[in-house]
Amino acid sequence: xxxxxxxxxxxxxxxxxxxxxxxxxxxxxxxxxxxxxxxxxxxxxxxxxxxxxxxxxxxxxxxxxxxxxxxxxxxxxxxxxxxxxxxxxxxxxxxxxxxxxxxxxxxxxxxxxxxxxxxxxxxxxxxxxxxxxxxxxxxxxxxxxxxxxxxxxxxxxxxxxxxxxxxxxxxxxxxxxxxxxxxxxxxxxxxxxxxxxxxxxxxxxxxxxxxxxxxxxxxxxxxxxxxxxxxxxxxxxxxxxxxxxxxxxxxxxxxxxxxxxxxxxxxxxxxxxxxxxxxxxxxx
Amino acid sequence: xxxxxxxxxxxxxxxxxxxxxxxxxxxxxxxxxxxxxxxxxxxxxxxxxxxxxxxxxxxxxxxxxxxxxxxxxxxxxxxxxxxxxxxxxxxxxxxxxxxxxxxxxxxxxxxxxxxxxxxxxxxxxxxxxxxxxxxxxxxxxxxxxxxxxxxxxxxxxxxxxxxxxxxxxxxxxxxxxxxxxxxxxxxxxxxxxxxxxxxxxxxxxxxxxxxxxxxxxxxxxxxxxxxxxxxxxxxxxxxxxxxxxxxxxxxxxxxxxxxxxxxxxxxxxxxxxxxxxxxxxxxxxxxxxxxxx
Numbered sequence: 001x002x003x004x005x006x007x008x009x010x011x012x013x014x015x016x017x018x019x020x021x022x023x024x025x026x027x028x029x030x031x032x033x034x035x036x037x038x039x040x041x042x043x044x045x046x047x048x049x050x051x052x053x054x055x056x057x058x059x060x061x062x063x064x065x066x067x068x069x070x071x072x073x074x075x076x077x078x079x080x081x082x083x084x085x086x087x088x089x090x091x092x093x094x095x096x097x098x099x100x101x102x103x104x105x106x107x108x109x110x111x112x113x114x115x116x117x118x119x120x121x122x123x124x125x126x127x128x129x130x131x132x133x134x135x136x137x138x139x140x141x142x143x144x145x146x147x148x149x150x151x152x153x154x155x156x157x158x159x160x161x162x163x164x165x166x167x168x169x170x171x172x173x174x175x176x177x178x179x180x181x182x183x184x185x186x187x188x189x190x191x192x193x194x195x196x197x198x199x200x201x202x203x204x205x206x207x208x209x210x211x212x213x214x215x216x217x218x219x220x221x222x223x224x225x226x227x228x229x230x231x232x233x234x235x236x237x238x239x240x241x242x243x244x245x246x247x248x249x250x251x252x253x254x255x256x257x258x259x260x261x262x263x264x265x266x267x268x269x270x271x272x273x274x275x276x277x278x279x280x281x282x283x284x
Numbered sequence: 285x286x287x288x289x290x291x292x293x294x295x296x297x298x299x300x301x302x303x304x305x306x307x308x309x310x311x312x313x314x315x316x317x318x319x320x321x322x323x324x325x326x327x328x329x330x331x332x333x334x335x336x337x338x339x340x341x342x343x344x345x346x347x348x349x350x351x352x353x354x355x356x357x358x359x360x361x362x363x364x365x366x367x368x369x370x371x372x373x374x375x376x377x378x379x380x381x382x383x384x385x386x387x388x389x390x391x392x393x394x395x396x397x398x399x400x401x402x403x404x405x406x407x408x409x410x411x412x413x414x415x416x417x418x419x420x421x422x423x424x425x426x427x428x429x430x431x432x433x434x435x436x437x438x439x440x441x442x443x444x445x446x447x448x449x450x451x452x453x454x455x456x457x458x459x460x461x462x463x464x465x466x467x468x469x470x471x472x473x474x475x476x477x478x479x480x481x482x483x484x485x486x487x488x489x490x491x492x493x494x495x496x497x498x499x500x501x502x503x504x505x506x507x508x509x510x511x512x513x514x515x516x517x518x519x520x521x522x523x524x525x526x527x528x529x530x531x532x533x534x535x536x537x538x539x540x541x542x543x544x545x546x547x548x549x550x551x552x553x554x555x556x557x558x559x560x561x562x563x564x565x566x567x568x569x570x571x572x573x574x575x576x577x
Contacts, residue, residue, distance in 0.1 A: 104300035134318035157311040216401035218515030264399035
């Protein structure tokens with residue numbers, strides 16, 4: 001701050017605290033709703049302080065899903081597992097295939113290199129939502145409905161990561177390759193022992209972004225998983241609200257919402273440095 | 285830009301690009317091509333055969349009042365989401381940038397909603413505004429306002445905008461904060477010595493220097509509002525009431541999977557493909573030339 005007025009200093013904090021409250025407020029009430037009983041919720045207003053049913057509600061959600069009489073859902077731990085497989089598959093799969101292809105495009109000259117680069121590059125930014133019907137047909141033809149492969153593969157077909165690694169590889173000094181070649185390293189040794197280790201910050205940054213991207217997918221798992229046991233948690237919550245607000249079992253739904261947020265939020269907060277780097281760089 | 289020092293060989297690089305090329309070909313180029321191809325055909329009502337109709341699907345969309353309404357809804361929706369989330373993002377970033385100590389703490393407290401799926405945010409906001417059990421609608425009721433977004437299209441739009449923007453504020457905040465921190469303090473100090481007030485400095489120095497990043501964010505937020513908000517619409521309104529929140533990507537889904545009108549749905553996909561392509565090109569042209577931060 002340039003000036004040193006006390007009032008401005010406190011107003012700045014006040015403004016930010018209001019912002020933080022606005023951001024926290026809906027999640028706080030969600031948490032509260034996940035610790036009370038159904039009766040307390042359907043009789044508005046809901047309380048503003050947590051109730052005593054935290055363990056009971058979360059254990060019920062995790063191991064039983066919604067109680068009988070409120071529709072059907074698989075136990076939430078299954079949904080969490082499916083989401084974890086999907087988002088890890090997408091992030092790791094995408095990082096591996098794009099490290100390899102960026103390595104090939106930057107460090108080799110081969111016929112069609114330019115063409116391959118553009119073929120990959122053109123997929124940048126084009127979301128799966130746009131080509132959803134034909135992608136669904138292909139997945140169905142390959143028998144990928146209700147499978148992890150079906151959840152993962154269509155979503156790793158994008159160039160963001162390849163482009164990012166290419167940009168990074170271009171900044172690595174040529175002397176590194178020269179030295180490696182002088183020492184008799186094969187291309188794959190150079191890749192494994194030099195390129196991957198010095199890319200680890202970028203890999204971590206991309207991992208955070210891709211993990212969140214995969215975890216938060218909605219439309220694709222909604223179409224692909226007709227078997228409730230294959231649902232992911234983000235789309236599974238909506239399946240717990242069968243028709244209208246009166247029929248859902250809200251403590252379970254709200255506990256599931258909290259459980260759906262916790263893994264990606266933990267990833268963002270514990271890897272904050274990489275997350276900020278990844279976000280600022282992957283979008284430019 | 286090219287590397288001068290490279291490895292020799294041609295079969296190894298082919299093997300290395302193969303996994304990505306195969307995935308891209310199967311799950312990207314083939315479906316995109318299929319969408320273009322399907323958009324030229326009209327399946328008969330029984331799904332027994334399809335008839336080549338050329339550009340008729342597009343001609344129909346051009347005159348279809350529902351499609352035009354969906355277009356307008358999408359423009360209103362994406363403008364509101366962008367303005368709301370960018371405005372608040374900039375506001376919080378400008379405040380955090382004024383702090384010497386503590387900006388990091390606020391950053392942590394403000395960025396985590398980025399990790400919350402739009403569809404989950406939708407479940408939460410829908411719960412708070414539910415006409416029967418929602419806390420906010422209950423308070424509104426006490427003030428004599430009868431909130432019901434299942435019936436009132438303005439309220440439905442307001443709610444999907446709120447639910448879509450809430451987590452997006454974090455994203456805009458981070459970019460604006462990075463942009464603000466890249467502005468040299470000496471420029472600001474010089475203006476302060478000349479007697480320019482905070483607001484004057486903000487308007488005449490900071491905002492112009494932020495214009496490249498703002499433009500970039502505008503494009504990215506529009507793309508976000510076009511596509512990634514599907515879960516919000518599907519959870520809260522399903523496009524209703526009376527199509528009031530049926531954005532283009534929702535209509536592709538609705539016509540293709542619910543209405544089984546595959547020709548029209550494919551034509552709509554092609555139009556969306558063209559729109560995203562256009563936005564991507566605009567952004568890359570712009571990023572190449574202008575963004576310095």
